[in-house]
Amino acid sequence: MSDDAVTLSKADGIATITLNRPAKYNTLMPEVLQGLDAHLRDANLDEDVKVIVLEGAGDSFCGGFDFSNGLEHYGNIQEKDYDPGLDVISVTGQHTSYLQTFMALWRGSKPTIAKVHGYCVGGGSEMALCADLVVASEDARFGTPYSRVWGAHLSGMWIYRLGLAKAKYYALTGEWVSGREAADMDLINFAVPLEELDTTVDELARKLTRIPLTQLATMKLVVNQTYDNMGLQSTQTLGPILDGIMRNTPEGRQFVRDAMAGGVKAAVTRRDGPFGDYSQGKPEDKPRLKSKLGLG
Numbered sequence: 001m002s003d004d005a006v007t008l009s010k011a012d013g014i015a016t017i018t019l020n021r022p023a024k025y026n027t028l029m030p031e032v033l034q035g036l037d038a039h040l041r042d043a044n045l046d047e048d049v050k051v052i053v054l055e056g057a058g059d060s061f062c063g064g065f066d067f068s069n070g071l072e073h074y075g076n077i078q079e080k081d082y083d084p085g086l087d088v089i090s091v092t093g094q095h096t097s098y099l100q101t102f103m104a105l106w107r108g109s110k111p112t113i114a115k116v117h118g119y120c121v122g123g124g125s126e127m128a129l130c131a132d133l134v135v136a137s138e139d140a141r142f143g144t145p146y147s148r149v150w151g152a153h154l155s156g157m158w159i160y161r162l163g164l165a166k167a168k169y170y171a172l173t174g175e176w177v178s179g180r181e182a183a184d185m186d187l188i189n190f191a192v193p194l195e196e197l198d199t200t201v202d203e204l205a206r207k208l209t210r211i212p213l214t215q216l217a218t219m220k221l222v223v224n225q226t227y228d229n230m231g232l233q234s235t236q237t238l239g240p241i242l243d244g245i246m247r248n249t250p251e252g253r254q255f256v257r258d259a260m261a262g263g264v265k266a267a268v269t270r271r272d273g274p275f276g277d278y279s280q281g282k283p284e285d286k287p288r289l290k291s292k293l294g295l296g
Contacts, residue, residue: 004020005019005020005021005029005031005032005035006018006019006020006032006035006036006038006039007020007039008039008042008043010043010046010048010049012206012209013048013049013050013051013209014049014050014051014052014053014202014205014206014209015039015042015043015046015049015051015052015053016052016053016055017036017039017040017043017052017053017054017055018055018056018057019032019036019054019055019056019057019061019062020057021057022056022057022058022059022060023058024063024066024068025058025059025060025062025063025118025119026056026057026058026060026061026062026063026124027062027063027064027065027066027068027124028062028064028065028066028098028123028124028127029065029066033098033101036054036101036104037100037101037104040052040101040104040105040108041104043108043110044108044109044110049110050110050111050208050209050211050213050216051110051111051112051113051205051208051209051216052105052108052110052111052112052113053112053113053114053115053201053205054105054112054113054114054115054128054131055114055115055201056116056117056118058118058290058291059117059118059287059289059290059291060117060118060119060120060287061114061115061116061117061118061119061120061124061128061140062119062120062121062123062124062125062127062128063119063121063122063124064121064122064123064124064125064145064146065122065123067150067256067259067264068259068264082248084244084245084248087241087244088241088244091240091241091243091244092237092240092241097240098123099154099155099236099239099240101127102126102127102130102154102155103130103155103236105127105130105131105132106130106131106132106224107224109213109217109220109221110213110216110217111132111133111208111216111220112131112132112133113131113132113133113134113135113201113204113205114127114128114129114131114133114134114135115135115136115197115198115201116128116134116135116136116137116140116142116179116188117136117137117140117194117197117287117290118137118140118141118287118289118290119140119141119278119287120136120140120141120142120143121141121142121143121144121145121176121278122143122144122145122146122151123154125142125143125144125158126153126154126155126157126158127155128142129155129157129158129161129187129188130155130157132220133189133204134182134187134188134189135188135189135190135191135192135197135200135201135204136179136182136183136188136190136191136192136197137179137191137192137193137194137197137287137288138178138179138180138191138192138193138194139178139179139180139194139287139288140178140179140182140191140287141176141177141178141179141278141286141287142176142177142178142179142182142187142188143170143174143175143176143177143277143278144158144170144171144174145174145176145268145271145272145278146174146243146246147170147171147172147173147174148174148271148272148275149246149251149252149255149271150246150247150251150252150255150256151243151246151247151252152239152242152243152245152246153171153235153239153242153243154236154239154240154243155236155239156232156235156236156239158170158171158187159171159235160227160230160232160235161186161187161188162185162186162187166185174275175275175277176277176278176281178191179191194288194290194293194295195293195295198295255267255270255271258270265279268280
């Protein structure tokens, strides 16, 4: 893993954190989570930073957790010699849970903006939706394909951002939604054409820098506290535990075996083929590629 798997830049009161594994769809591994956690801490402690932007390099924001090696890089949560007790400790512990890193976007005192393009699925969507504000390209794809096999809601943000009817529907089907659809159903804040995404997020971040940090932190805190009062913490305790169980059902283990034997693509094809979405969607339904549009 390269030391620059996650990068940080700062300018004019804005810290930009970039997930930098474009060849792997910026999928999450321990080193990526550690880098993200370190940069979020840096930005929150820097008195010159008012706003934090999280983005993904290349053609996607984040394709979720990297399971290309059968989760061997995840220690206690791997399927081989699985110990449910150690898994519970790992996914609920203050110092060991990846969810603590996701929620550093939410609980840090400075406002965070997730800038989403391409695929934002699985754990990637759980992470992005922990940001205070989410702005996406209209053709981005949000989804929880783990609803079909190998997982469960982690951060609960799909539930808390949506009303009951939609939250239940997408939890049961795992279907994707476009950035435009996500904005229309209030899963995210805004959706704009891909060509306008960088400018839109930059303008939003600069707007926030004109407000005193004490005001930003206070207003963020009071909104967050309301959701904590609604049981957010309890949901985030239950979700990762259920996720571990779902990774180790017969179907969950077979999913990883398929990936190890035939590659991740083969496993995903078997999962999503009957639904015709995600990588199995029609070409016209997939996100546009920044690399093909000359947008970086």
